[in-house]
Structures are given as structure tokens and as C-alpha cells.
Amino acid sequence: MLALVGGDEFNPGNEEQDRLLAGAARAGPGFVVPTAAARQGPEQAVAHATAWFEQFGLALQELPVLKRADANSKELAETARSGGFFYLVGGDPGLVAHVLAGSRVWAAIFEAWRDGAALAGSSAGAMALCTHTLIRASWPNRFNRRPTAALGLVPATAVLPHYETFGHRWVESARRELPEVTLLGIDERTAAVWSSDVWRAAGPGAVTVIKGSKTATFSAGATIAGLPSPTRMLPNQ
Numbered sequence: 001m002l003a004l005v006g007g008d009e010f011n012p013g014n015e016e017q018d019r020l021l022a023g024a025a026r027a028g029p030g031f032v033v034p035t036a037a038a039r040q041g042p043e044q045a046v047a048h049a050t051a052w053f054e055q056f057g058l059a060l061q062e063l064p065v066l067k068r069a070d071a072n073s074k075e076l077a078e079t080a081r082s083g084g085f086f087y088l089v090g091g092d093p094g095l096v097a098h099v100l101a102g103s104r105v106w107a108a109i110f111e112a113w114r115d116g117a118a119l120a121g122s123s124a125g126a127m128a129l130c131t132h133t134l135i136r137a138s139w140p141n142r143f144n145r146r147p148t149a150a151l152g153l154v155p156a157t158a159v160l161p162h163y164e165t166f167g168h169r170w171v172e173s174a175r176r177e178l179p180e181v182t183l184l185g186i187d188e189r190t191a192a193v194w195s196s197d198v199w200r201a202a203g204p205g206a207v208t209v210i211k212g213s214k215t216a217t218f219s220a221g222a223t224i225a226g227l228p229s230p231t232r233m234l235p236n237q
Helices: 015-024 042-056 074-081 095-100 104-114 124-128 167-177
Strands: 002-005 030-033 060-062 085-088 118-122 130-136 145-149 154-160 182-186 191-195 198-202 206-211 214-219
Touching (some): 002 154, 015 042, 015 191, 015 198, 085 104, 124 154, 145 167, 167 182, 182 191
Parallel strands (some): 154 182
Antiparallel strands (some): 002 191, 191 198
16 A cells, blocks of 8 residues: 655544555554654654554554665665555655665665555655655745656656645646646645555545646545556666
8 A cells, every 4th residue: 555645644634544554554563754854853753653553553663764874774774674564754845855765775665565565655755755756946935846856656746745725836836847747736634545556535635636737636535547556666766
């Protein structure tokens, strides 16, 4: 299972997708990956995630990947390879890709997921799992975004998180910068969930797929059309 969450993770409203994720966890430790929050209090993100997932019977521990040296640690990669569940928290949109891309730890997470582990990312974490993550292009217009290469698990796709609050304001610049890429707008506490070879929407909000001039919106339980399947080969980075 793979879940791309629109943000405001580990809070009420996320129960549907998080229950699914906990149920899909395979044998092995469950990890919260606080990379995106490395500059914003990663210990708080870990504590929040750990407390939240207790209600679903899933014990989490930190996979402490905060900088590039951590991501290339053989010991941390071996630990990650044993995992049955991974959750990449929200935070800095560019940091996750910068730290994890091409690293030993990301390769281990990918291989564990391909072998059956559940994997989720919220906001910046979800953005990093696609081919492009969108970072601020210029000041003071914080809604003008530019793409940078990400981890590539979901091909030719870029996530616009917090879509109903501010992510929708990224559409214009994202379309301009990535005309051939599928844009995936995900509301807060809402997810696009890949399971049994199909994408479905989960949570109280909506998932919006934008491809060129075409837009389609999907609510909880609906099969999401127009979103590429995750790759089964580790992307070249």
C-alpha cells in the first residue's frame, strides 16, 4: 500500500487512510521518517506520529534520517530494509528529496515497500514520493513554485498538498513549469491510496487530478482515474 496525504497528518480526520495503512503493515518495525521536519522540530513530529498510530495498534519508532550522511548510513539502511511500515512526515518540500534521493536508506525503503511494506507520505513527504516536488520560486509570492527532481515512485506526477486551503494557488505556476506532468491536488486529512493495483480517494476531503486543461475531482471511496501507477523499479536518481 502507498498513501499520498494532503497534510495535517496525525490529527482527527485522517482515521480512514491511517487505519488502512496500519492494517497493511507487514511484519517488521514501523518507522516514522522525520526528514522533512529536520529544521522544524523532528522530535515533535515523531512523538505526534507515535501517539497517533497507537489507536490503530501500530507501534512506531523513529528512523533518524535528518541529513545526507544519515541517508547514506549502511546501518540505517539495514534497519530500514527490515521495516514493515514507513511514514514520511510533512515539513520542508525540498529537504526530503535532497536528503533521500539516490541514498542507501531510500533504496532500502523502496525495496521494503516493493516487498510488501506500507508506505505513506504527507504534504512534503507525499511531494517527495513523486517525480517532482514543488519549492518556492521567488519572494514575496509564496504561491509561485518551481519543480525540482524528487524520488520518482509515482511517475510523471507532482503533488499539490493542502489543496483546499492554499495548494490550489500553485496550479498556475505548476502547469507552466510542468506542462506534461500530472498534478495531484490533495486536500488536508485526505489521501490518494494505492492498493490492489488501483488508486482510491480516502478521507473527508477531495483528490483532484489535473492534466493539461482537464480536471477531475474524486471523493472518499472513489476510484481515481488519470493517476499513474507507482513504479516497481527503483528510479534512477
